[in-house]
Amino acid sequence: MFYSRYNKLGNEFAVPSSPNVFEKSEVLLINEQLNEDSGLKWQSSEVLNYLSGQTALPESESVSLAYSGHQFGHFNPLLGDGRAHLIGSFTGKAGAEYDIQLKGSGATSFSRGGDGLCALGPAVREFIMSQAMHSLGVPTTHCLAVLSTGQTVYRQGHVPGAVVARVARSHVRVGSFQLLALRQDPESMSELLELCINDSFEDITSQGEERVFAFFSRVCQAQCALMLKWLQVGFIHGVMNTDNTLVNGETIDYGPCAMMEGFSFSRVFSSIDSQGRYAFGQQPNMASWNCARLAESLLLLCDDQENAIERFSKSLAEFSETFNQGYRRLWQDKLGILDWNDEDQSLINELLELMTTHQLDYTNTFAGLTAHTMNMLQEQYPLSEELDAWLSQWTARTEQYSEDAMIERMNKVNPALIPRNELVEEIIGDFYRNGASEQLGDWLLALKSPYEYRSYPKKWVTPQSGTTQYQTFCGT
Ligand code: AMP
Ligand code: MG
Numbered sequence: 238m239f240y241s242r243y244n245k246l247g248n249e250f251a252v253p254s255s256p257n258v259f260e261k262s263e264v265l266l267i268n269e270q271l272n273e274d275s276g277l278k279w280q281s282s283e284v285l286n287y288l289s290g291q292t293a294l295p296e297s298e299s300v301s302l303a304y305s306g307h308q309f310g311h312f313n314p315l316l317g318d319g320r321a322h323l324i325g326s327f328t329g330k331a332g333a334e335y336d337i338q339l340k341g342s343g344a345t346s347f348s349r350g351g352d353g354l355c356a357l358g359p360a361v362r363e364f365i366m367s368q369a370m371h372s373l374g375v376p377t378t379h380c381l382a383v384l385s386t387g388q389t390v391y392r393q394g395h396v397p398g399a400v401v402a403r404v405a406r407s408h409v410r411v412g413s414f415q416l417l418a419l420r421q422d423p424e425s426m427s428e429l430l431e432l433c434i435n436d437s438f439e440d441i442t443s444q445g446e447e448r449v450f451a452f453f454s455r456v457c458q459a460q461c462a463l464m465l466k467w468l469q470v471g472f473i474h475g476v477m478n479t480d481n482t483l484v485n486g487e488t489i490d491y492g493p494c495a496m497m498e499g500f501s502f503s504r505v506f507s508s509i510d511s512q513g514r515y516a517f518g519q520q521p522n523m524a525s526w527n528c529a530r531l532a533e534s535l536l537l538l539c540d541d542q543e544n545a546i547e548r549f550s551k552s553l554a555e556f557s558e559t560f561n562q563g564y565r566r567l568w569q570d571k572l573g574i575l576d577w578n579d580e581d582q583s584l585i586n587e588l589l590e591l592m593t594t595h596q597l598d599y600t601n602t603f604a605g606l607t608a609h610t611m612n613m614l615q616e617q618y619p620l621s622e623e624l625d626a627w628l629s630q631w632t633a634r635t636e637q638y639s640e641d642a643m644i645e646r647m648n649k650v651n652p653a654l655i656p657r658n659e660l661v662e663e664i665i666g667d668f669y670r671n672g673a674s675e676q677l678g679d680w681l682l683a684l685k686s687p688y689e690y691r692s693y694p695k696k697w698v699t700p701q702s703g704t705t706q707y708q709t710f711c712g713t
Contacts, residue, residue: 257343261387262289276329297325306480317347378405412480418534459486499596573643
């Protein structure tokens with residue numbers, strides 16, 4: 238049932254490596270729906286034994302993957318899984334392939350002085366965020382479980398250690414291709430290309446170099462779609478390095494990520510992103526930049542370099558075009574404007590300026606407009622007074638439309654509920670104190686239907702209080 242699908246790339250790409258055995262491990266969190274839907278259907282003893290390293294997955298060899306990466310613009314030739322073990326892959330329901338990867342499962346040949354471990358807090362964050370993002374409709378890797386290791390790790394002090402078990406359609410990053418380009422290894426790169434086409438872009442039928450161009454074009458489109466989704470829900474990844482960019486367009490590595498509250502295109506949460514390279518509004522540019530790094534790597538598979546550069550540039554230009562169309566459509570949908578006229582751009586700009594100036598909450602502002610269209614009570618979804626004048630313009634602009642048609646558009650893109658940063662932190666605090674959180678269950682359940690407009694506990698829908706800006710640290 239399990240197999241190793243990266244081994245055919247050789248053991249310099251997929252380095253055999255066993256996870257630590259954590260004998261005192263306990264399962265703290267499990268995503269039962271994923272366990273069911275993926276087709277795994279593990280009993281609780283299997284979850285514990287396989288994910289704590291106590292039992293190896295049958296017929297599979299555990300590996301750590303090698304990759305390069307541009308980290309904040311600087312090329313690092315060899316990164317690799319410094320604290321992760323890909324213990325195996327399986328074919329789930331409807332023939333979809335999944336990898337199971339443990340993170341925080343011990344040192345590997347890529348640890349570079351790191352301890353190979355993961356603290357409980359970031360593990361809990363990844364579990365909550367990936368589940369919430371999935372329910373928000375954002376392509377993402379999944380988290381099957383979080384286990385305590387029964388050991389401590391040293392960060393700002395001693396804290397409990399954890400293992401995150403990730404289930405994902407692929408673990409191939411832009412950095413994976415960069416590594417093979419650096420090694421001048423076209424055979425392995427062709428293998429990797431086939432593996433990616435097989436798991437994510439199966440409908441590509443062209444052959445030869447056309448196959449490479451088609452693949453690149455699809456990666457660009459997948460990244461573009463992902464960026465529009467991040468913008469739609471206000472997600473800030475924080476560390477969009479090429480080694481954290483999957484070619485299949487799913488979100489991976491929930492390290493210093495956060496949800497935008499007070500609106501600003503230049504919003505940054507991560508303490509390490511002092512230059513704002515990965516600020517909220519910069520993310521699409523950075524995704525395109527990462528795709529360009531993939532194109533450079535793929536040149537290794539092309540004979541006619543000039544022609545290849547032209548073809549890759551065309552796909553990058555299409556990224557911009559698709560993005561611009563999607564971007565306009567996004568704001569149009571968020572505001573329930575059913576057909577575009579030239580003055581709409583200034584209506585949108587005015588709103589975004591007001592939101593930036595008064596630091597209005599991104600989610601609640603658009604949820605407020607949606608609830609307003611639904612004729613819901615103001616108390617549940619209050620709109621800021623600062624929007625009053627703008628609101629009359631918007632009402633005048635949209636009065637020609639039926640409410641139902643507007644609601645249909647708006648409801649799809651304006652969530653009522655998001656994983657609020659402060660609540661995530663509070664729950665992490667609960668886990669550090671008690672190894673569990675009583676408030677998580679109900680919240681996670683509600684986060685499964687984030688587009689449902691109803692009355693929620695105040696704490697779930699209130700942005701961070703006080704003036705201190707929420708800050709996240711690298712998810713180690
Ligand atoms: P990230 O940006 O968090 O995905 O990590 C960048 C690189 O650092 C990857 O190669 C990770 O495997 C490695 N890394 C992060 N944390 C640790 C750790 N605690 N021990 C060893 N390697 C780590
Ligand atoms: Mg990473």
